[in-house]
Amino acid sequence: MKKITICIVWAMLCLNFEANSQEIKPLKLGQKIPMAILQQTMPQLTGNSLKPDSLTLATYKGKFIILDFWATWCSSCIYQFAKLENLQQRYQDQIKILLINAVYTKDTPQRMYGILSGEKAPFIKSSLPSVYNDTVLSKLFPHAYLPHYVWLGPKGEFLALTNTDMLNEQTIKSVLEAYKQDETATAKLLKQNKL
Numbered sequence: 001m002k003k004i005t006i007c008i009v010w011a012m013l014c015l016n017f018e019a020n021s022q023e024i025k026p027l028k029l030g031q032k033i034p035m036a037i038l039q040q041t042m043p044q045l046t047g048n049s050l051k052p053d054s055l056t057l058a059t060y061k062g063k064f065i066i067l068d069f070w071a072t073w074c075s076s077c078i079y080q081f082a083k084l085e086n087l088q089q090r091y092q093d094q095i096k097i098l099l100i101n102a103v104y105t106k107d108t109p110q111r112m113y114g115i116l117s118g119e120k121a122p123f124i125k126s127s128l129p130s131v132y133n134d135t136v137l138s139k140l141f142p143h144a145y146l147p148h149y150v151w152l153g154p155k156g157e158f159l160a161l162t163n164t165d166m167l168n169e170q171t172i173k174s175v176l177e178a179y180k181q182d183e184t185a186t187a188k189l190l191k192q193n194k195l
Contacts, residue, residue: 023139024037024136024139024140025139026139026140026141026142027140027141027158028158029158029159029160029161030157030158031157031158032155032156032157032158033057033140033152033156033157033158035058037057037136037137037140038056038057038058038061038156039056039057039058040056040057040136041054041055041056042054042055042056042057042131042134042136042137043109043131043132043133044129044130044131044132045109045112045113045116045129045130045132046116046126046127046128046129046130047113047115047116047117047118047125047126047127047128048117048127050109050110050113050117052109053129055098055129055131057098057152057156060096060098061154061155061156062154063093063094063095063096063154064094064095064096064151064152064153064154064159064172064175064176064179065095065096065097065098065151065152066084066095066096066097066098066149066150066151066152066167067098067100067137067141067149067150067151067152068080068084068097068098068099068100068128068147068148068149069100069101069102069137069138069141069143069146069147069148069149069150070099070100070101070130070146070147071101071102071105071107071146072101072105072107072111072112072114072115072120073105073107074146074147076146076147076164077146077147078115078121078124079124080147080164080167081116081124081125081126081128082124083167083168084097084099084126084128084167085126085127085128087167087168087169087172088128090169091172091176094176095172097128098128098129098130098131099116099126099128099129099130099131100130100131100134100137100138101130101131101132101133101134102133102134102135102137102138103133103134103135103138104138107132109132112130112132116128116130137150141158141161143161145163147163147164148161148163149161149162149163149164149166149167151175153179154179159175
């Protein structure tokens with residue numbers, strides 16, 4: 001009886017170890033973010049309040065999402081906030097821009113709030129939501145520099161990885177138009193029963 005109990009405990013420990021050892025692997029272009037990650041609650045704050053809140057990427061399903069990986073010590077990241085705010089306001093019905101601050105930056109919510117609120121960075125203020133202490137998205141979309149932009153489609157598909165030069169109104173218009181044309185072509189084929 002003792003041997004059976006030991007074997008059962010050993011088997012359960014092995015299963016638990018295997019489940020916990022599954023690593024998050026980087027996504028390749030065209031792959032969708034796993035549903036478990038889309039639905040995962042992530043801590044967020046904005047420049048409007050130091051009070052922490054939370055969000056899920058699934059909240060924005062149906063919109064294009066642009067993830068902006070940033071840090072408080074990255075001045076070029078911070079100087080892009082005004083441009084991001086303008087793009088978000090102009091395309092608020094079609095896109096959602098989220099700031100992502102990974103745990104490796106060692107930024108605190110207080111330091112982030114100081115930047116986002118404009119207290120620590122004069123003339124710069126952002127009301128865009130910022131995920132903080134991220135450990136998941138930075139593994140899905142590894143990067144070697146900041147700022148770093150990840151473009152996700154309305155169905156959670158990984159569309160592009162770009163730098164600051166590609167984050168502009170012309171690129172957003174092109175992506176929205178291409179997606180609209182693709183949807184129209186798919187709808188026509190469905191109507192003709194060819195898909």
